[in-house]
Amino acid sequence: MAITHILFWFLTALALVSALMVLLSKNPVYSVLWLVAVFFAISGHYILLNAQFLAIVNMIVYAGAIMVLFLFVIMLMNLDKETEPQKDIWMKIAGAVSGGCLLMVFVSLVKQATEMTGKEALLKTGTIGLIENLGKALFSDYVVPFEISSVLFLSAMVGAVVIGKK
Amino acid sequence: MTILALDWFLLIEKLILIAIIIFASLGIALYTTFAERKVAAILQDRPGPNRAGPFGLLQPLADGLKLITKEEIIPTHANKWLFILGPGLAMTAALMTCAVVPWGGTIDVMGHQVDLQIADVNIGMLYVFAVVSMGVYGVMIGGWASNNKFSLMAALRGASQAISYELAMGLSLIALLMITGSLSLRTIVEQQVGHVWNIVYQPLGFLIFFICALAECNRTPFDLPEAENELNFGYHQEYSSMKLGFYLFSEYINMFISSTIMATMFFGGYDLPFVTSHLSSPGIAAIVGLVVLMTKVVMFIFLFMWIRWTIPRFRYDQLMNLGWKKMIPLALANMLVTGFFILLKQNNWHF
Numbered sequence: 001m002a003i004t005h006i007l008f009w010f011l012t013a014l015a016l017v018s019a020l021m022v023l024l025s026k027n028p029v030y031s032v033l034w035l036v037a038v039f040f041a042i043s044g045h046y047i048l049l050n051a052q053f054l055a056i057v058n059m060i061v062y063a064g065a066i067m068v069l070f071l072f073v074i075m076l077m078n079l080d081k082e083t084e085p086q087k088d089i090w091m092k093i094a095g096a097v098s099g100g101c102l103l104m105v106f107v108s109l110v111k112q113a114t115e116m117t118g119k120e121a122l123l124k125t126g127t128i129g130l131i132e133n134l135g136k137a138l139f140s141d142y143v144v145p146f147e148i149s150s151v152l153f154l155s156a157m158v159g160a161v162v163i164g165k166k
Numbered sequence: 167m168t169i170l171a172l173d174w175f176l177l178i179e180k181l182i183l184i185a186i187i188i189f190a191s192l193g194i195a196l197y198t199t200f201a202e203r204k205v206a207a208i209l210q211d212r213p214g215p216n217r218a219g220p221f222g223l224l225q226p227l228a229d230g231l232k233l234i235t236k237e238e239i240i241p242t243h244a245n246k247w248l249f250i251l252g253p254g255l256a257m258t259a260a261l262m263t264c265a266v267v268p269w270g271g272t273i274d275v276m277g278h279q280v281d282l283q284i285a286d287v288n289i290g291m292l293y294v295f296a297v298v299s300m301g302v303y304g305v306m307i308g309g310w311a312s313n314n315k316f317s318l319m320a321a322l323r324g325a326s327q328a329i330s331y332e333l334a335m336g337l338s339l340i341a342l343l344m345i346t347g348s349l350s351l352r353t354i355v356e357q358q359v360g361h362v363w364n365i366v367y368q369p370l371g372f373l374i375f376f377i378c379a380l381a382e383c384n385r386t387p388f389d390l391p392e393a394e395n396e397l398n399f400g401y402h403q404e405y406s407s408m409k410l411g412f413y414l415f416s417e418y419i420n421m422f423i424s425s426t427i428m429a430t431m432f433f434g435g436y437d438l439p440f441v442t443s444h445l446s447s448p449g450i451a452a453i454v455g456l457v458v459l460m461t462k463v464v465m466f467i468f469l470f471m472w473i474r475w476t477i478p479r480f481r482y483d484q485l486m487n488l489g490w491k492k493m494i495p496l497a498l499a500n501m502l503v504t505g506f507f508i509l510l511k512q513n514n515w516h517f
Contacts, residue, residue, distance in 0.1 A: 029245075029248070029310065033248075033307075036303070052287060052288065052289050053289055053292070056289050056292045056293055056295075056296050057292070059296040059299075059300075060292065060295055060296045060299055063296075063299075063300065064296060064299030064300060064302075065299065065329065068299075068302050068303070068306065068325060068329065071303075071306055071325075072306075072322065072325065072326075075306070075310045075318065075321075075322075076322075130288065131288060131289055131292075131349060132288075
């Protein structure tokens with residue numbers, strides 16, 4: 001068992017446990033912090049796949065910026081398990097059943113996908129995730145979608161400023 | 167010897183390097199607190215701490231002992247786990263940044279080439295950025311878990327300040343990146359060895375980065391999260407003993423690390439002009455490099471302190487105006503001008 005395999009299983013366990021804890025914690029602040037742990041584990045997986053740029057951007061954007069804003073909002077609203085209305089037990093069961101159905105659909109899809117049968121994830125190889133190759137791909141092959149998405153972000157920013165000015 | 171398909175020498179080498187760098191950062195932070203008090207004393211024309219040991223040199227040890235032996239208090243209504251987690255996170259984030267900094271060249275240890283750097287990743291600069299943005303969590307969690315409205319206000323201030331100034335910081339770095347063409351800190355330093363330092367190409371970028379570093383470290387004039395006349399003591403008001411020590415310490419480590427980053431990216435890192443590129447022995451070059459880098463870092467730390475004891479604190483709206491309405495447009499303009507000149511140079515200085 002190579003070190004990458006050990007790391008893979010460790011990160012997988014960390015990601016799954018943290019993701020479960022996001023759902024199971026009663027305190028929303030804990031949920032946000034567990035979600036940050038999930039992002040860290042996913043970033044670890046990216047590094048194992050030799051996609052360092054993706055890993056670090058995942059950390060900067062999601063763990064560093066978006067989750068901080070989430071934490072902001074939740075801390076300011078001061079949600080508490082005493083004051084927060086709890087869903088009744090039937091809602092919880094219905095949610096678990098429908099979520100389980102969705103999971104089954106995903107699992108069966110992955111199992112049926114012929115492209116993925118009998119293949120292993122390529123750990124520590126491949127160069128497509130390195131920043132140089134990614135930059136070249138984005139600014140040559142995919143330059144139009146890239147620029148259009150930047151316009152989308154600009155419009156979202158302008159919208160936020162307009163709402164904030166009201 | 168390969169157990170687990172591991173290169174054990176590499177593992178031990180890196181572990182030793184990590185231990186040395188962490189203890190060195192802690193030691194430097196310890197004596198930065200002393201230097202801060204001495205600098206403040208000199209600027210205010212008074213002797214400063216001079217009782218413990220010769221010239222008061224044992225003062226930081228006395229301070230540390232005092233902090234450790236004080237009573238630990240966790241407030242009754244505080245969130246216990248997060249209250250403990252907060253200072254730990256602040257400290258971890260502060261110490262993690264030094265992983266990608268090149269402290270010197272390569273030295274030869276028992277036939278192995280050892281880089282004086284923990285990890286030369288090709289995204290070094292982004293890594294620094296990611297860890298800096300993690301530093302907000304320590305402040306926010308600590309402030310919220312204390313269950314004190316002053317702490318919460320201070321934590322919110324700290325987080326919003328950090329997020330605002332990260333933007334301008336990132337933009338000023340993009341301009342630098344366009345010149346260096348690499349994110350690896352070692353490559354950036356090696357490009358500067360024997361050539362002009364990046365500060366010559368990016369004076370405005372450095373100024374913006376420096377101001378943002380002041381804001382990120384919560385140093386005066388940006389120390390609003392701990393403005394004691396508005397918020398009692400800031401986000402670590404409820405903390406006592408070594409947990410408070412961790413917060414105060416992580417601030418000094420942040421100062422040390424941001425000085426290192428500035429020296430590395432804009433002032434040639436371990437490069438001593440006209441000397442480093444002519445040193446033939448790599449061992450001597452590495453030692454000279456380490457000394458040179460530390461000298462630059464100490465100068466930056468002194469600059470930080472000089473500013474702290476000279477300039478009064480900003481008001482909160484002034485801080486936000488400076489960040490969003492001055493720093494970000496300035497950084498954007500700097501980026502455009504840099505891009506213009508790079509294109510001009512590629513075109514052999516013809517329009």
